[in-house]
Amino acid sequence: MGAGPAGAAAAMTAASAGLRVALVDKRRFPRDKLCGGGLTGRAMGQYRAIFGREAPETPMVRRDCFHFHGFGADLGASPGAPPIHLIMRRDFDRHLVDCALRAGAQDFTGRDGSLDPASGTLSLGDTVLRAPLVIAADGVSSPVARHLFGAPYDRDRIGFALEIEHPEVDEDTPLRIDFGAAEWGYGWQFPKHCGTTIGVGGVLRRNPDMKAALARYVALLGADGGHKVKGQFLPFGDFRAQPGRGRVLLAGDAAGLVDPITGEGIAHALSSGALAAQAATQALGAGAPDSALDRYKQALDPIHRGLRQARMLRQILFRPALRPAFIRSFRNSRSLRGEYLRLMAGETEYGPLMRQMARRLPSFALRAIRGI
Ligand SMILES: Cc1cc2nc3c(=O)[nH]c(=O)nc-3n(C[C@H](O)[C@H](O)[C@H](O)COP(=O)(O)OP(=O)(O)OC[C@H]3O[C@@H](n4cnc5c(N)ncnc54)[C@H](O)[C@@H]3O)c2cc1C
Structure with missing residues (x-):
């Protein structure tokens, strides 16, 4: 059904x-x-x-090129990605x-x-x-x-996402992911054959005004915002x-x-x-x-098991106290970015990614994910 x-x-x-x-x-x-x-x-x-x-x-x-941003910082591009x-x-x-x-x-x-x-x-x-x-x-x-x-x-735990379908696309529009464009979530710009999908999504209870988050993200991308906004829950x-x-x-x-x-x-x-x-x-x-x-x-x-590990990793990614360490790690470590892309490609799982992050994050984060 x-x-x-x-x-x-x-x-x-x-x-x-x-x-x-x-x-x-x-x-x-x-x-x-x-x-x-x-x-x-x-x-x-x-x-x-x-x-x-x-x-x-x-x-x-x-x-095969992703542009990553996180909490307003440019985290670099990854050409030649899966x-x-x-x-x-x-x-x-x-x-x-x-x-x-x-x-x-x-x-x-x-x-x-x-x-x-x-x-x-x-x-x-x-x-x-x-x-x-x-x-x-x-x-x-x-x-x-x-x-x-x-x-x-x-x-209390469900996610929510909003999207617009922008009718324009050109060769130079990058595929872009912005961690933190919504609270405990992210934004995306996906160029397609018939236009560009722009969206934000995150944990619902942490985003009482998701429409404002989308408007900010659309403005950040320099796109015009007069397009129909659609929303849906996301189990996240x-x-x-x-x-x-x-x-x-x-x-x-x-x-x-x-x-x-x-x-x-x-x-x-x-x-x-x-x-x-x-x-x-x-x-x-x-x-x-x-x-x-x-x-x-x-x-x-x-x-x-993978979803449980991802939930734990999310604590590190989105907890304000740990953000600077995450931004530093993701921006400076090509291998960490590579591991994340391999995860999306289905070539690795969250366990190895978390172990790699643990080597780079401060000791209190390490304690939080020890044993995984
Ligand atoms: C804004 C947004 C962006 C997303 N972007 C991505 C992405 O880029 N990549 C990705 O991998 N995932 C993405 N997702 C998640 C992805 O869309 C879902 O995980 C995926 O669609 C789940 O597939 P499904 O078959 O379980 O459910 P659905 O695709 O939702 O299909 C459910 C089907 O059930 C039918 N149905 C509902 N009620 C009844 C009923 N009473 N009787 C009969 N049929 C019924 C519906 O008509 C529908 O066809 C996104 C989700 C959202 C909300």
Whole structure:
């Protein structure tokens, strides 16, 4: 249920394994989804593994130079970095859905309905679907998570992001990331084939006026601000340790799988969707559908561990007392910047990055992250 990256990856994986799959979404595709549209190396790797193609058949811009800024300071550029691909989610998500349907999933997009998790019954107007297992990939405001747990997310911990789509772009517009453009968050300028996406996002309760943060950021970039502002919640590391209940598995944003530092969610959405489908396939194959949730939870362990480590690192990055040390480290250490870029490329994990930072930060920060 839900046909964004998590739902499409789940449908693709389950259909390829020979299961009967209904791909349900209340929206018909193509549809817009608020997003920077940055596909890191990690996301591209997941895409290749799940969809079996080298690159998505959608317009993309490839960039391999990042300009980093932090709390007003220029932290330097990183030419020759592992590339990031910039897409519009309208095109990308439609492509993923097309792939899943071609793999054999049945098309129930454009149909709104309600799920009874206890019986696995989904009512879609005149159609009623019954399934032994349901993968709920219905986004950050997941109606299914609300039904199961009383709320889709914790308001105290949730992130929030605002974006504008600026219609102009030129060759010289840099791909830029500004730590601290929002409190406990960052800003981004992503040049694409059809314009430039500019946004800010951070922990909601620390940003009572996110609109002002966006206006400041747009002004800092020298862009004109008269464009439509759109906003959406972002789980930002607030993941569900128990990713579902009974025979319902939550994937992607519905399970809170967004990196709390980079705001990246597409890679974990793809991978969790696929892992949920694999767990479902194994559980059904063993004649034990009730075992799917435990199998899935175990498979998510590495993602959960990375998100926990990122949450700890965020304390160092955004705590005002530690900022000067962070700025110094990031600006002066090419290898630290390189390690961060390798992290986004999916070539390393948070553990090694944290150990490298620990060598450079003052001893009180070191004590805070000792043992990781
Ligand atoms: C402003 C912003 C910028 C971001 N930038 C980036 C970025 O550059 N790179 C990156 O990796 N991540 C980024 N993210 C995060 C990324 O967008 C999400 O992590 C990702 O979309 C999660 O995918 P998903 O499939 O879990 O959910 P979604 O993509 O949200 O898909 C959920 C689907 O469920 C459907 N749905 C909802 N309710 C129902 C219902 N009742 N019945 C049926 N279907 C339903 C929706 O229509 C939707 O199609 C950004 C997020 C925001 C808010």
